[in-house]
Amino acid sequence: MTKTMKISEAVVRRLPxxxxxxxELHKKNVQTVSSQDLGHKLDLNPAQIRxxxxxxxxxxxxxxxxxxxxxxxxxxxxxxxxKVIPVALVGAGNLGRALCNYNAYLKDNMKIVAVFDAQPNKxxxxxxxxxxxxxxxLCPTIRELSxxxxxITVPAAxxxxxxxxxxxxxxxxxxxFAPIIIKVPNEIRVHHADFTTxxxxxxxxxxx
Amino acid sequence: MTKTMKISEAVVRRLPxxxxxxxELHKKNVQTVSSQDLGHKLDLNPAQIRxxxxxxxxxxxxxxxxxxxxxxxxxxxxxxxxKVIPVALVGAGNLGRALCNYNAYLKDNMKIVAVFDAQPNKxxxxxxxxxxxxxxxLCPTIRELSxxxxxITVPAAxxxxxxxxxxxxxxxxxxxFAPIIIKVPNEIRVHHADFTTxxxxxxxxxxx
Numbered sequence: 253m254t255k256t257m258k259i260s261e262a263v264v265r266r267l268p269x270x271x272x273x274x275x276e277l278h279k280k281n282v283q284t285v286s287s288q289d290l291g292h293k294l295d296l297n298p299a300q301i302r303x304x305x306x307x308x309x310x311x312x313x314x315x316x317x318x319x320x321x322x323x324x325x326x327x328x329x330x331x332x333x334x335k336v337i338p339v340a341l342v343g344a345g346n347l348g349r350a351l352c353n354y355n356a357y358l359k360d361n362m363k364i365v366a367v368f369d370a371q372p373n374k375x376x377x378x379x380x381x382x383x384x385x386x387x388x389x390l391c392p393t394i395r396e397l398s399x400x401x402x403x404i405t406v407p408a409a410x411x412x413x414x415x416x417x418x419x420x421x422x423x424x425x426x427x428x429f430a431p432i433i434i435k436v437p438n439e440i441r442v443h444h445a446d447f448t449t450x451x452x453x454x455x456x457x458x459x460x
Numbered sequence: 461m462t463k464t465m466k467i468s469e470a471v472v473r474r475l476p477x478x479x480x481x482x483x484e485l486h487k488k489n490v491q492t493v494s495s496q497d498l499g500h501k502l503d504l505n506p507a508q509i510r511x512x513x514x515x516x517x518x519x520x521x522x523x524x525x526x527x528x529x530x531x532x533x534x535x536x537x538x539x540x541x542x543k544v545i546p547v548a549l550v551g552a553g554n555l556g557r558a559l560c561n562y563n564a565y566l567k568d569n570m571k572i573v574a575v576f577d578a579q580p581n582k583x584x585x586x587x588x589x590x591x592x593x594x595x596x597x598l599c600p601t602i603r604e605l606s607x608x609x610x611x612i613t614v615p616a617a618x619x620x621x622x623x624x625x626x627x628x629x630x631x632x633x634x635x636x637f638a639p640i641i642i643k644v645p646n647e648i649r650v651h652h653a654d655f656t657t658x659x660x661x662x663x664x665x666x667x668x
Contacts, residue, residue, distance in 0.1 A: 261661075262470065268660035269652070273641070294641055295650075332663050339659065350555035350613075354639070354655050362659055400666055401659065425662050431562070433481070433502060441665040442503075444477075445658050447562050450651060451547065451570055451609065452476035453469075454633050455540050457649040458608055 263304050264331075269294060270301070271327045277320045286317035336361045338397050340423070342414045343405035344369040344377060344384045347429055351403060352379045364403070366393050370410065387417070394421040401425045408432040415442075471512050472539075477502060478509070479535045485528045494525035544569045546605050548631070550622045551613035552577040552585060552592045555637055559611060560587045572611070574601050578618065595625070602629040609633045616640040623650075 273293055277285055287305075291298035305312065305323070308330055312318045328334040341348055341364050352364055367382045368390050369375065377384045385393060393399075402418035404411050404426060411430035418426055425441040428434050436442055481501055485493055495513075499506035513520065513531070516538055520526045536542040549556055549572050560572055575590045576598050577583065585592045593601060601607075610626035612619050612634060619638035626634055633649040636642050644650055 259664075264661045264664045265657065267664070268654075268657040269641075271660070272639070272656070295643070330664065331660050332666055333660055337663055337666070345558065346554045346561065347558035350553065350558055351655055353554065362663060401662060403659075424666050427658055427662055431480070433477075435503070441662065443658055443662050445653075445655075446476075447559055447653075448480070449473065449476040450635055450653050451611075452479070452539050452541055453473045454609060454635055454649065454651050455545055455570060456467075456472045456475070456538065458540055458545070458632050460540075 259307055263307060266296070266304055267327050267331055270304075271324065271331070274320055274324045274327070278324060283320055284317040285320055285323075287312065289317070333361050336363075337401060338365045338399045339363060339401045339403060340366040340368065340390070340394055340397070340399040340418075341403040341405060342368045342387075342390070342418075343407075343410075343429075344374045344379060345405060348403075348405040349379050351405065352382060362401070365397050365399065368393075370406070390417055391421040394418075394423060399423060401427065404428045404430050404434070406430055467515055471515060474504070474512055475535050475539055478512075479532065479539070482528055482532045482535070486532060491528055492525040493528055493531075495520065497525070541569050544571075545609060546573045546607045547571060547609045547611060548574040548576065548598070548602055548605070548607040548626075549611040549613060550576045550595075550598070550626075551615075551618075551637075552582045552587060553613060556611075556613040557587050559613065559637075560590060570609070573605050573607065576601075578614070598625055599629040602626075602631060607631060609635065612636045612638050612642070614638055 287298035287301045290301050344367055367384050369384050370387050374384050375386050402423040404414050408430045411432050412434050415434040419436050428444050495506040495509045498509050552575055575592050577592050578595050582592050583594050610631040612622050614622055616638045619640050620642050623642040627644055636652050
């Protein structure tokens, strides 16, 4: 069902937001939720939410709403986080450490399982139970742990080289935090998570 | 011209990406650039780029391309970063430090001018020439420095309280890195920059 449809990136980016709130509801033993409740909580138009979720089939029941657990399961399937996705990170600076500390939030089978850095003084440091490894171990470790996603938190000048090593090691997708556009083969998906971009696009919405 | 149009968030988010590359061209004394060159470098469809830039008027000349400096000036105007936009940050942990270190990249008049933290042991610490201040100084400092954008890098449990203090102090927009949805009055723009969301939406693009 989802395979033949092209879902817009905007929708794909909203699904984890829905998922987080649904997980909160699940914890509180809430069994159903309406698109109105979702919309109110997430500051989104309920019609937009219904449209987003309808992409994946008819989950909601009129007058009752959505079954929370079923919706969680469906979104996890759609996002492919219903199975384990090992993640590796290169760059054990402030940002890299901050992201490793997020591991606690990554309940949905996505976990940073290996951290690497090029600087000798960082090697062996412990971040959230992960020992920082040298770059020479990147490729064998990624293959051994079946890492599928790579995160880049190195300075701009080193980002392309790290991306190349990720690609050679068989990583399928990259989340790049370095403030530079990295080039990879077409079959590799790259998201640029760039602080400057976030901040500059926010400025657009300021009043004169 | 730009005032009456509603520009989609997707376009607003691409403009800083164009701007970064144009700034690189400017540094290399390149005077014109085609949508093909932009598209190749940024991994975007040239037609998409032409459409994005056409929103703001006709800047490109057929067969010649876009005037780099003029386009830089225009995008800066559209994003409102042609004037100074002071930014404040709350949460001097790993992520907060990483963002302060980005200050060097924020050439376009957006600068973090104040950093706050609730923990006494962080107060007075120096991050990239900024001294961490206590929360009691948030409101007076924001008013004194005319801060317009607030960044939240505190744990989820404290994010809403920080958002409230930003709003009370007169901040117009918030970039929230805490993994929680914060609620603010309608006139305040909030962007959620959430690592989990980035990672989960990336998983969608993995093969089965």
